[in-house]
Amino acid sequence: MQAQRKKRLLIVTMIMVGVSISAVLTLLSLTENINLFYSPSQVHAGEVPADASIRIGGMVVKGSVNRNPDSLEVNFDLTDTAKIVTVVYTGILPDLFREGQGIVAAGKMKNGRFHADQVLAKHDETYMAPEISESIKAAHGQQSMESGY
Amino acid sequence: MQKRNSRAWFHRFGSSSYFYRIASRWGPRTGWGALVLMVTGIFMGLFVAPPDYQMGDSYRIIYIHVPTAWMSLSVYVLMALAAAIGLIWKMKVSFHVSRACAPIGAAFTFCALITGSLWGKPTWGTYWIWDARLTSELVLLFLYMGYMALDKAIPDRNTASQATAVLSLVGLVNIPIIHYSVEWWNTLHQGSTVIRMDGPSIDAQMLVPLLITTVAMNLYFVSVLFSRVRCELLNLERRTQWVREVING
Numbered sequence A: 001m002q003a004q005r006k007k008r009l010l011i012v013t014m015i016m017v018g019v020s021i022s023a024v025l026t027l028l029s030l031t032e033n034i035n036l037f038y039s040p041s042q043v044h045a046g047e048v049p050a051d052a053s054i055r056i057g058g059m060v061v062k063g064s065v066n067r068n069p070d071s072l073e074v075n076f077d078l079t080d081t082a083k084i085v086t087v088v089y090t091g092i093l094p095d096l097f098r099e100g101q102g103i104v105a106a107g108k109m110k111n112g113r114f115h116a117d118q119v120l121a122k123h124d125e126t127y128m129a130p131e132i133s134e135s136i137k138a139a140h141g142q143q144s145m146e147s148g149y
Numbered sequence B: 001m002q003k004r005n006s007r008a009w010f011h012r013f014g015s016s017s018y019f020y021r022i023a024s025r026w027g028p029r030t031g032w033g034a035l036v037l038m039v040t041g042i043f044m045g046l047f048v049a050p051p052d053y054q055m056g057d058s059y060r061i062i063y064i065h066v067p068t069a070w071m072s073l074s075v076y077v078l079m080a081l082a083a084a085i086g087l088i089w090k091m092k093v094s095f096h097v098s099r100a101c102a103p104i105g106a107a108f109t110f111c112a113l114i115t116g117s118l119w120g121k122p123t124w125g126t127y128w129i130w131d132a133r134l135t136s137e138l139v140l141l142f143l144y145m146g147y148m149a150l151d152k153a154i155p156d157r158n159t160a161s162q163a164t165a166v167l168s169l170v171g172l173v174n175i176p177i178i179h180y181s182v183e184w185w186n187t188l189h190q191g192s193t194v195i196r197m198d199g200p201s202i203d204a205q206m207l208v209p210l211l212i213t214t215v216a217m218n219l220y221f222v223s224v225l226f227s228r229v230r231c232e233l234l235n236l237e238r239r240t241q242w243v244r245e246v247i248n249g
Helices: A003-034 A040-044 A130-140 B002-006 B008-012 B016-048 B058-089 B092-123 B132-153 B157-171 B174-184 B204-236 B241-247
Strands: A054-060 A073-079 A084-090 A102-110 A113-121
Touching: A003 B058, A003 B157, A003 B174, A040 A054, A040 A084, A054 A084, A084 A102, B016 B058, B016 B092, B016 B204, B016 B241, B058 B092, B058 B132, B058 B157, B058 B174, B058 B204, B092 B132, B092 B157, B092 B204, B132 B157, B132 B174, B204 B241
Parallel strands: A084 A113
Antiparallel strands: A054 A073, A054 A102, A073 A084, A102 A113
């Protein structure tokens, strides 16, 4: 390779290295702000700012969903398998909301309960046909996955 | 001498007339290939693949969303690589390739964002959320648009090529961020389905149409890229002998 080309290659490499290092440092220092939600464990550990609007994420605990028959109010427990936070919400839940499903709720902590003004369903990275999901359920004999759509 | 010969093909691509000939031959072929595969892939995706156990039929937008999202990343990598080759080897054709990538990549990014948004409403319950994946993909759209704006803002072609090349190299750092955003931070967007250590977590019947539409998108990209580079070459080198020969047949 010609000396001139080698020099230009070096400059391009230096730009890339410099930009990468600064990007890594920036992102590392911003991790807390980039994360979309807090986990129930973080809420219990007091890492969540008081009186601020935040999002928490986790799995809906099976058998914890209570709907008020007279209104759209619903409450359920959210877990990261270590700790639990109870969420209170009034409104229409997304179609994918179900027990055992991952969800993200936005709102505020009040008296130890999380008052949500938005509940979003998280979708996992698995795609399968309904029959296969049925046969997996049958094979494991578990009630965990709700049937169908 | 031996070493020089082994790289001859590389330098031949630097010749405008050679690149033009290759592009005229392969542009239309890849275009037809893209059309056939796209129709096949979409048909299989809509009518042959089974519905998803959770999302039902709404997941079928995956056959547009995922290929365009993948293309938005790979087109950017090609754009930056071509720009780097242009900078290091002073190869003009390489800059033309880089410049031609920008609007196509922007279009792919736009499609990925729109289809993702339409998919997000029935699945997550919202059109948009500022999580790491969605935000970094939006930044990618702005990078493409910034590249095009910078290119148009500088009248001198050589200066413009070098300025946009540096911009594209700086923006390259965003590509791994987009890909790993769903692993490095917690997001609403789910993790990777197809590109993962333990193999794809998607039904084979659903995966095949996805791979077909992905190949179709790649062929479509090559076809459009070649047309754009050909136009650019004819326009910039209109006073040269080879263009006169092309025009006069």
